[in-house]
Amino acid sequence: MTDSSSSNFSSIPILDWSLLSTTEGHAKFVEQLRHALINVGFLYLSHPPVAREDVEALVEYTPRLFDLPHEEKERILMANSPHFFGYSRLGAELTKGKTDQREQFDFGTPYENQWKPGDPEYLKLWGPLQWPPEELLPGFKATYLRYLDQVEQLSYDFIRLIAEAFEVPEEAFAPFLGGDAKPKPGVLQHRSKIVKYPARKEGDSDQGVGPHFDGGFLTFLLQVSDHPGLQVQNLAGEWIDAPPVPGTFVINLGKALETVTQGLARATSHRVLSPPPGSTPRYSIPFFQSIAQEICIGDLVLDFKPEILKLKDSRGQTGVVDSVNYQEYGQYPSGYVNLIGRVKSHPDVAERHYPDMFKQFFPQGLPAQGSAY
Numbered sequence: 124m125t126d127s128s129s130s131n132f133s134s135i136p137i138l139d140w141s142l143l144s145t146t147e148g149h150a151k152f153v154e155q156l157r158h159a160l161i162n163v164g165f166l167y168l169s170h171p172p173v174a175r176e177d178v179e180a181l182v183e184y185t186p187r188l189f190d191l192p193h194e195e196k197e198r199i200l201m202a203n204s205p206h207f208f209g210y211s212r213l214g215a216e217l218t219k220g221k222t223d224q225r226e227q228f229d230f231g232t233p234y235e236n237q238w239k240p241g242d243p244e245y246l247k248l249w250g251p252l253q254w255p256p257e258e259l260l261p262g263f264k265a266t267y268l269r270y271l272d273q274v275e276q277l278s279y280d281f282i283r284l285i286a287e288a289f290e291v292p293e294e295a296f297a298p299f300l301g302g303d304a305k306p307k308p309g310v311l312q313h314r315s316k317i318v319k320y321p322a323r324k325e326g327d328s329d330q331g332v333g334p335h336f337d338g339g340f341l342t343f344l345l346q347v348s349d350h351p352g353l354q355v356q357n358l359a360g361e362w363i364d365a366p367p368v369p370g371t372f373v374i375n376l377g378k379a380l381e382t383v384t385q386g387l388a389r390a391t392s393h394r395v396l397s398p399p400p401g402s403t404p405r406y407s408i409p410f411f412q413s414i415a416q417e418i419c420i421g422d423l424v425l426d427f428k429p430e431i432l433k434l435k436d437s438r439g440q441t442g443v444v445d446s447v448n449y450q451e452y453g454q455y456p457s458g459y460v461n462l463i464g465r466v467k468s469h470p471d472v473a474e475r476h477y478p479d480m481f482k483q484f485f486p487q488g489l490p491a492q493g494s495a496y
């Protein structure tokens with residue numbers, strides 16, 4: 124095992140999925156992965172096992188989705204959905220209490236809502252999606268669902284590689300994934316969205332999305348257009364660019380994975396700057412791997428060999444970061460932690476579907492900029 128002493132990163136490592144096809148390559152991949160997990164919390168994955176033609180089709184659909192008539196987008200507003208799926212207008216979302224300059228459609232993997240009276244409210248969070256009419260975007264839904272299914276499989280394969288990198292059995296992660304290290308589709312619901320960051324106007328805020336951690340386990344980000352803007356915060360608090368690299372996914376680690384692994388796997392603070400005035404829009408498609416809703420991570424933190432845990436020491440002290448969200452994983456069921464995240468980002472949806480939580484987090488009422496509906 125190599126000592127990963129280059130603790131303060133200034134660029135994001137690229138890992139090649141095709142290495143996994145030989146025994147020697149596999150060992151190399153796992154070693155590079157261990158370094159990226161512990162020291163960076165971000166990586167690019169080249170040659171991912173997701174059909175090229177589905178990715179290309181999705182890239183081609185993306186601007187057309189935003190070009191749908193205004194009233195069609197409004198018909199599937201997120202405010203309709205207790206599951207926080209659907210369309211959010213530009214400026215409808217908050218990060219760290221500040222308005223994000225992005226327009227987006229939240230989708231996810233298929234799931235049938237399980238909530239019944241008496242169950243905790245957070246079980247309402249997973250449920251059916253809202254889609255634009257098939258005739259306006261023929262083939263979009265089927266393509267996206269095919270894409271999501273492949274990324275979901277990849278996300279489980281990746282967790283098994285993480286188990287290998289940290290020298291724990293793959294079943295160690297099963298409780299977080301609904302009891303199986305490779306759950307069947309429909310056991311969990313993973314969120315994904317299609318995002319448009321328009322060019323900022325002269326003098327406007329450049330907050331495409333403000334500094335934050337992702338929740339859950341892993342995020343797989345497809346940078347659809349050729350625009351820079353995604354930035355990752357290193358241990359010294361400096362913002363490092365993660366520009367689009369054709370043919371790759373950007374993978375980063377969520378706060379739940381960090382908590383479960385005693386901080387071995389880093390959740391890394393990141394943000395997106397809006398394209399400069401006069402630019403075309405930036406588009407991206409993140410996929411957020413969820414974990415079982417009823418799991419309280421604080422009760423299930425994994426054990427590691429001392430020589431693995433010691434690898435954390437080589438990265439040194441984690442410095443100041445600008446992100447503060449998802450700190451509650453040690454305390455509450457993961458579903459509730461995610462619901463808190465959704466309520467804070469989309470107060471208008473919360474006011475309608477989770478009025479008690481809305482009052483708790485927004486005692487002064489709807490913030491002026493967030494009241495987009």
Ligand SMILES: O=C(O)CCC(=O)C(=O)O
Pocket residue numbers: 318332337344353393394395407408409
């Ligand atoms: O759009 C991007 O590149 C990143 C978006 C992101 O970090 C998020 O939505 O959590």
Ligand SMILES: [Fe+2]
Pocket residue numbers: 335336337393
């Ligand atoms: Fe993110």
